[in-house]
Amino acid sequence: MGKYMARRLFQSVLLFLVFITITWFLLYALPGDIVTQKFRTNPNIPPEAAETAIRRLGLDRPILEQFWTYVTGFFRGDFGVSFNQYPRPVTEIIAERLPRTIVLFLTAIVTYYWAGFIAGKYLAWRRGKRGEMAITVGGVGLLTVFYPWFALMAIWLLSAQLGLLPISKFLDPTEWRNAPFSANEVFMRLFWTVAITSALLFSVQYAANKIRDAAPARAIRLGGTVLVIVGFVFYWWGAGGVEIRPFAGDIAEHLVLPVLVLTLVNFAGIMLLTRSSMLETMREDFILTARAKGLPEKAVRDRHAARTALLPVTTSLVLAVATVIDGGIITEFVFSWPGMGEILISSVTSEDIPLAVTAFSFIGVMALVGHFVVDMLYGVLDPRIRVSSSQ
């Protein structure tokens, strides 16, 4: 396993180098003399300052040297300086935006993957029954719906018409005027508590599944879940959370609509995929064995069919990760969510090259990491791969 991981890691890094090279040269080959336009003829920057800036940023150096500086800098966490927000380093901008995107994506992926898997499981089990076609067509409809339009319609309906949720942005600026916390502080706090809570909940489930007897398993599942939730509530409503809570609540409230829309659009894909994967698994002989052993239908479905059908669904998660980033770009654009996707669009349209290259590279890194994680997950789920990769 270790060796396999190392090889995959090496491949990923190599792939990333190719990727960053192409991106860099593509964007630096933009038509027109960007440097002149951004600095020399920029009325906001005095001519001497512009020359200093160009020299300091190394923009007068040969292109290959500039590229080398960027790539070596990249691995040290130095992504250059933004053109449009000069002299703000790109690193700073990214550090501010990245968590916002990751939180949005992570929440959405976890939600839609889970929802889609459950829905697909039931759909497959109901094969041939009434409603199957309606659900399939509805699912395909959600999958192929024109996403920006759908998101705007959701805003119109849920926010503008019904007033249930805030319209856009990731927080309400009026509430934050005299806030004792920075948005990112609250954001990270929110992120970590949610991450830890989910991890704990997952461990409880995992531990309960390991237990053979139904009664204690149920007790552990219930008790553990309640305990974790109590802990969560205690943390936010206790002494530590009193001040920060309204702000966290504000962010959480802004998170709901984009996550909802992302989930609706993406869950159908997972659902349909789980369904076909389940249908294939259900033809396997071991499903017959499981039935012949006298297992109840629910156990056949969950323990045998679904567990094995999970494998291809997990592989597809790779592609899903990529599409959710695509969807994420639009989501951020439509909801004015100040994350990486929004940066990508704005920096590309305003020709802020260093920012654009970095934003794009990070999207690549995120896709690569997603790839990598899913690969590893696949190894854990499928004992056949686990063995062959350790040899």
Add this chain to the structure above:
Amino acid sequence: MSRPLLEVDHLVMNYTTEKGDVSAIQDVSFTLNEGESLGLVGESGCGKTSIAMSLLRLVAENARFDSGEIRLDGTDLLSLTDEEMRQRRWNDISMVFQGAMNAWNPVYKVGDQIREAMDLHFHPRLSNAEVEARISKLFELVGLNPAMMNRYPHEFSGGMRQRAIIAMALSCDPKIIIADEPTTALDVIVQDQILQELKKIQADLGMSIIYISHDIAVIAEVTDKIGVMYAGKLVELGSTREVFARPRHPYAFLLLSSTPSVTGPRRKLAPLEGEPPDLLNPPTGCRFHPRCPYATDQCATDEPPMEDAGDGHQVACWNWKEVPELGGLTK
């Protein structure tokens, strides 16, 4: 030894398809006694697996039981509720599947999959240690290293997987084991070993076994009785010795006459002219009549009933008396 355990009584089962009904089991009756072993033979597609699956009531969704009963210890399995039937599976009747290579779920350890069955059917449930002890014992019985129980199915060879399946089939002390082509995919030596082991296990534990095969010779040595199937019907039923010595049905006769000795060299034979019938539109009267050299006019219109040909040897043929003796054929 002679108490009837399983009685299949005039069973009729059809598969509903878009093109019409597939008559997979047509009026089949037989009895299996305690501790007895029965072989069902017939060419591919004649309904052997359909019968096996009917005994467990695990038939495909489009299957339809039209009449008949399957009585286990006097209870008609077809009239049980789903839940009652579920309780009986594996506990009363377990199965070694055709193509058991794929009968293991690849993502769970073999031992855990056996334990799953035991957890369902032992009341009160066995402790971990008891389960392990039992699996170890079963593994030794079928000639596997007990340590293998903590391995995944893909780490087993074909023969080992098949042995493990047999261990699993034994795990809940069933009254009957159905072995559907238990050794078809294995090489001849392993085939023999496994069959001999099954025979020994049966002698030790005393359960009944139904062997299913398309090759009479493979199961001849391990069965007490043999039923010959043709196109969804049981056409001949008798003790293995009788059927081999004096096949009464023309179909069985043609199968056996073309080979001089059961223990002689193995060869592939094509003793029969023509194709097996399409069960969507089975021939009227005797289903064998289009291919039968002894056919008379009656055969094309009237279905021959099962008749006793002496010694409990039953045959469904109008003209079985015309069929000559197989000279010099002994088992």
Add this chain to the structure above:
Amino acid sequence: MTDLGQRAPEPDLEANAEAVESQEIAKAQSLWQIRWALLRRSFRNNWKLFRRNRIGIAGLVIIGFFATLAIAPSIFFATGFWSTSVYDPVTGLEPNPPSQQLEIVQTVTDPNTQIDIRQVLVDGRINGNIGDVIDVTLQPAPPYGKHWLGTDPLGRDILSQLMYGAKAAFGLGILAATVTVLIGTVVGSVAAFYGGKIDAFLMRLADLLIMVPGLAILIVISAVVRFQLWHLAVVIGILSGFGGVAIVLKSQALAVKVKPFVDAARVAGGSNARLIVAHIIPNVMPLSFLYMMFTVTSAIQSEATLSFIGLLNVDMSWGLMIQLANNQGYLLQGGRYWWMVFPAGLAVTFIAMAFFLVGRAMDEVVNPRLRKR
């Protein structure tokens, strides 16, 4: 020893097909005639299977509907039913927009300045004082006799734009799909057939292209090139052709490669290139068609998305219609300006869905494992 022989339980399709095949080959005059006969037969068989799939047929019907839309304006303009000056999707203008009499009854507080204005905003235009009865020109106009789907804020006919958008979508989709399949088939076949380093290189390239989100690439490329519609089609075609489609088609080609007839052709002295063209590619074709469908879906959506963000250089398309409605704030008023909000959005959705459904149905045909028993 008796062996009844393991015979397949049903007379299976392939054996049947082979019988027909040999008959046709016997009658045929040249190799190409054989190929043509085989192609026709496989098409016929597949169509039989496809026809049973209601979802797929529904998809075809929707596609047919949009195709009619795409063709209609040419007929309308040619027959003089529509005059260009009024109905042109880009430059047309309704000279006499409908109007409506309104009485101003209420004051409104300016949301920015928080000052009461004694005048009222009617659709963004200040029109008078309280109590006045005024004539308001409806622009965008709701649907009426002359404009079945109303007009946009510039007085252009929405139906005409929708139809023009359908034409653009078909052109884009089909071009992108063709490029995808051409590249995918060739790359897949070559990778499968030559193997080794060529294979490794092509597959790593495919990995790379799959990995990167397509929209992000398109956004970056659109910064470098001002995209025309057909540029976009070609780029999408290349991206998916070298990416996912190549991988799938490669595995299919691998399966074909080991078939006996390929060996036979090789023994008979066929060159590699010839083998690929004559044997591998025709056998990979059905699967390629399947991927064409999915490419059309994604191409149309990418176009609409890029137009929506404003990165595309097109004079009219569904995406542009939505962008216009959004930029001017009509989208967030939803139901009130439904004719500006729904036709284009639904058109993109439905056509993408239709191609996807057809693709799924074809998948069940090409991929027997998915078929109902």
